[in-house]
Amino acid sequence: MPVKYDDAARAEGLEAASWYGEQQGGLQTRFLEKWKDAENRIAASLEIHRCFEGNLRKCRSRFFPTP
DSSP states (O other): OOOOOOHHHHHHHHHHHHHHHHHSTTHHHHHHHHHHHHHHHHHHOTTTSOOSBTTBOOOOOSSOOOO
16 A cells, blocks of 8 residues: 655655754655655554544654654
8 A cells, every 4th residue: 555645744754854964964864764664664554553533644753753
């Protein structure tokens, strides 16, 4: 199952990646890698990442708090 984002969610994620990149070299890439890992975990385990609002799912990262 492909993971889809609305425009606002995608923009927020890309803004966070940019912010991390400004904090330290290489963090933007690491953030984007963890984002992709989360997408893969959701797609592979829909029963674990259940819908919480409509058909929205979430998967938290322990590595990157919200900036």
